Amino acid sequence: MTPALPSAPALETAVLGGGCFWCLEAVFDELEGVVGVESGYAGGTPPNPTYEAVCSGRTGHNEVVLVVY
Numbered sequence: 001m002t003p004a005l006p007s008a009p010a011l012e013t014a015v016l017g018g019g020c021f022w023c024l025e026a027v028f029d030e031l032e033g034v035v036g037v038e039s040g041y042a043g044g045t046p047p048n049p050t051y052e053a054v055c056s057g058r059t060g061h062n063e064v065v066l067v068v069y
Contacts, residue, residue, distance in 0.1 A: 011035065014067045017042065021063040028067050036068040 018024050021039035028037045041054055044061030054061045 011068055014069070015042065015064050016067060017062045017064040019063065021065050024063075024065045028065060031069075034067060034069045036066075038066045040064055040066065 016024060016028075025037045025039050028034050040063075041049060041059075041061040042064045044054070044059040046053075046059070049059045049061055053059050054063065
């Protein structure tokens with residue numbers, strides 16, 4: 001009979017906005033328990049904007065980070 005292995009804790013995700021995603025990404029990368037951080041955009045149009053388009057303020061997107069912990 002094989003002994004039962006302890007199960008790994010389930011990972012959670014959160015999408016957070018806070019101005020500049022570069023700043024958010026750097027902070028969350030350093031936190032204990034965070035296993036991944038990915039920058040991106042939420043809301044707005046078009047569906048796949050460029051960084052320059054978002055920075056223009058005309059797309060309606062927000063800069064966000066996806067945090068996996």
